[in-house]
Amino acid sequence: MTQAALHPMLNVAIKAARTAGAIINRASLDLDILKINTKSPNDFVTEVDQAAEQAIIETLLQAYPDHGILAEESGREHGAKHSEFQWIIDPLDGTTNFIHGLPFYCVSVALAHRGVVQQAVVYDPTRNDLFYATRGRGAFLNDKRIRVSKRTRxxxxxxxxxxxxxxxxxxxxxxxxxxxxxxxxxxxxxxxxxxxxxxxxxxxxxxxxxxxxxxxxxxxxxxxxxxxxxxxxxxxxxxxxxxxxxxxxxxxxxxxxxxxxxxxxxxxxxxxxxxxxxxxxxxxxxxxxxxxxxxxxxxxxxxxxxxxxxxxxxxxxxx
Structure with missing residues (x-):
């Protein structure tokens, strides 16, 4: 599935994830000045999480203003709460790794219709790895089809x-x-x-x-x-x-x-x-x-x- 053949909603999700990834990559260059808050013991949120989430939400709602949003840092306070379409967002999964400079974290963006996920993007900004899928059309990593392993034991x-x-x-x-x-x-x-x-x-x-x-x-x-x-x-x-x-x-x-x-x-x-x-x-x-x-x-x-x-x-x- 080439970039040109992607579902329009998936294209928007990819744009949103890459925008958030750029924010995260810039912030990773200067972790010493990062402002960190604690949501609960061992559960952190940074200004980067919040900026990345805001960028994702703005990108999605600009394209689909009638869609709902469920996001880690802001819950359901954006978008149309009762839409059949809901974007499910984690702007920075692996915040604790990010804070410590451990390069294993990602942006996750999914679109559900009536509770069933139809579009999915996971973007690893440190490796520039883009995983994505549209229901019924296979899963891809950087335009290459991926499959689960063949191991059976x-x-x-x-x-x-x-x-x-x-x-x-x-x-x-x-x-x-x-x-x-x-x-x-x-x-x-x-x-x-x-x-x-x-x-x-x-x-x-x-x-x-x-x-x-x-x-x-x-x-x-x-x-x-x-x-x-x-x-x-x-x-x-x-x-x-x-x-x-x-x-x-x-x-x-x-x-x-x-x-x-x-x-x-x-x-x-x-x-x-x-x-x-x-x-x-x-x-x-x-x-x-x-x-x-x-x-x-x-x-x-x-x-x-x-x-x-x-x-x-x-x-x-x-x-």
Missing amino acids: MSDALIGTGFPFRRGDNFKRYLKMFEEVSQQVAGVRRPGAAALDLCYVAAGHYDGFFETGLNPWDVAAGSLIITEAGGLVGNFTGEPDFLHQREIVAGTPRIYGPLVQILAPYSRVISQDELDADAAAAETPADKPAPRKKAAAEGEAPKKRGPVRIKKSDDSAEA
């Missing part, structure tokens, strides 16, 4: 993940997941930017990925890029409902199933009431973790479930 698989870092996260529970996964695979990596991690699954660098505590803007774009690259993505029980569930697992078709079998006992699927409360919270800037079901006691072993049925939705078909 867990013992050969390299898995990406993210550690819990916010106060209130159940770290001991995560360590049990990490222990189970790491004992069955070739290696586990945690670079620190989930949107880019998901693209690395799509490009075949990882064979799978899992994380808890993520928000829609962390996973919206990367999830479409994975499915368009022939991979599968879902929540820990293998269901396609993951965008607002704060848990995600992705992988090649043959690695995804075993990962789900490991992670399913740790699933905490959120009820509709909690999802509604989450949506209400997004009306204001998103600076608090989403509500959760009552957590299991710290370090408590999960209840074992029966065999898990892997559901393959329309979103998860091989491209």
Whole structure:
């Protein structure tokens, strides 16, 4: 899919992501003068996040003023709140890496129509890597078609993940997941930017990925890029409902199933009431973790479930 053949909405998303990337690259040259605020312990926002987000929103709304916006730093306070089209934006995924000069961070821009992601862009400004996808048209990196890896055995698989870092996260529970996964695979990596991690699954660098505590803007774009690259993505029980569930697992078709079998006992699927409360919270800037079901006691072993049925939705078909 050449640049000329891209969907018009995808072209706008690419323009927005590259504009934000230019802001981020300029700021990376002078990190010493960066103004950093703390949203919550270990959760940072910089003036660069805010400037990049503003640039993205202006670019998108200039082209599509009737569309809605869901953005990490400003919630739903821009755009048309009740539009069928909603842009889901993370202006700088991997802020902590950026602050420290660790070059693993990205811009993530997705467009959902009636809750289903249709366009996706993830831009890595340090490498000038542009990942993008339109539903039904495949996934690409810098104009080259990408596919998930062909690995089929867990013992050969390299898995990406993210550690819990916010106060209130159940770290001991995560360590049990990490222990189970790491004992069955070739290696586990945690670079620190989930949107880019998901693209690395799509490009075949990882064979799978899992994380808890993520928000829609962390996973919206990367999830479409994975499915368009022939991979599968879902929540820990293998269901396609993951965008607002704060848990995600992705992988090649043959690695995804075993990962789900490991992670399913740790699933905490959120009820509709909690999802509604989450949506209400997004009306204001998103600076608090989403509500959760009552957590299991710290370090408590999960209840074992029966065999898990892997559901393959329309979103998860091989491209």
